[in-house]
Amino acid sequence: MNRLTPIALALAGLAAALPAAAQFQKPEDAIKYRQGAMFLQAITFGRVAAMANGRVPFDAKVINENIELVATLNKLQFAAFIDGTDLGNTKAKPEIWMQKDKWNAKVAKSQEDVAKLVAAGKTGNIDPIKAAVGAVGRSCKSCHDDFQLE
């Protein structure tokens, strides 16, 4: 047991009712699902970052709604990297399924940084949100550097 366990459990809970593979009828559905979730997440996180960095006027209610949405989409994305979805129309590197410990640690770090962003959002103050946005951005990049094809 390590400190990432609660997050790993929360992730596992996402698909508690069914074995992961049964959540998708075809591997290409899981691939399209995670790509959709990741795109929506990128747009939504971009809105959060724009407000945190002062490019758009700060509105605590709006940024919180977008942060909560990032947290939801982040979970959806990771729920679709199931076994058997390493081939096809995907930029996911096979290392995701070959280096499971490393991948799981990156997923847990991402969820942890997003949870901190959710907490920062609840303060209603721009400074902690800005710091948490930076951490999430680095978390995204770190995983893409290792596990996403160019």
Add this chain to the structure above:
Amino acid sequence: MNRLTPIALALAGLAAALPAAAQFQKPEDAIKYRQGAMFLQAITFGRVAAMANGRVPFDAKVINENIELVATLNKLQFAAFIDGTDLGNTKAKPEIWMQKDKWNAKVAKSQEDVAKLVAAGKTGNIDPIKAAVGAVGRSCKSCHDDFQLE
């Protein structure tokens, strides 16, 4: 003012902080965003329907989580049918932007049927959920029949 007004207001509130077009940097982003939201919604609604129709064992907690997710994705999808996104890689018919009243009524009906599904989910009973699932399915089909290219 008619009985759809509260729903129309709720929809408008989604993008309250910025003019709709400013929420997306490029028209193709809005198109890809709504396609992603619609695909995630289809997969999630499929899980709800499978449980409501007895193809998967009923679990009140899981079906409620999926119903709430359908409601979120439904809002995201409709927030991206903004002006200037009628051309490009889209199956959206130009009628969406040419018959605004008809389109808005279909959107309102969809949101209303989804709100009823959310309420049915909270009962924890399969029968009202099954009925509400049927209504949402018909709502989806009705809009696709009129406004989606084959």
